[in-house]
Amino acid sequence: NAGVTQTPKFQVLKTGQSMTLQCAQDMNHNSMYWYRQDPGMGLRLIYYSASEGTTDKGEVPNGYNVSRLNKREFSLRLESAAPSQTSVYFCASRESSPYGYTFGSGTRLTVV
């Protein structure tokens, strides 16, 4: 099915390990977003890419980096994982304003 694909779906990391969360969309959307969702905190924006070749920080960028590899792909990297980064991570894409997002299925990350 067309949409937003995130990998992996689940991951357990040890403190200090690094990893990259992958996101790809096949809807030819211009903008892509990374959010984390924690109980009681709602969806918080980490980074976004309004168009290919641009990236911007969101509300909670510390400890993360991103790469907009091409129009389809937007990856999120944790260089040195910390227990505070235990969360559910969602990637989303959007054609343009005023349309809404399409979300991926999420990555459940646990840092021990």
Added chain:
Amino acid sequence: QKEVEQNSGPLSVPEGAIASLNCTYSDRGSQSFFWYRQYSGKSPELIMFIYSNGDKEDGRFTAQLNKASQYVSLLIRDSQPSDSATYLCAVNEMDSGNTPLVFGKGTRLSVIA
């Protein structure tokens, strides 16, 4: 700081009743408004969006927007147990090139059979 406020709930309604979910926003320049449904352990899915004052209906769902009061609501008619989920309100400021949506923390709805 742009804010979107929702009552966290839970909002409990009996099956067949109307569920009313409310959302207020701080940015008077906001232009478009979205309702997402999120089942436990799943990703948010778009139910409706609205950008003109008044009502917009889609099946059992009606979105209502009042820009003067900075208020948007979602009505669910003939509520079903399958409507039990968390409902997220999201707001977009004036169109300035795909700037991110601002989300509320969501209202948890429980429909009791």
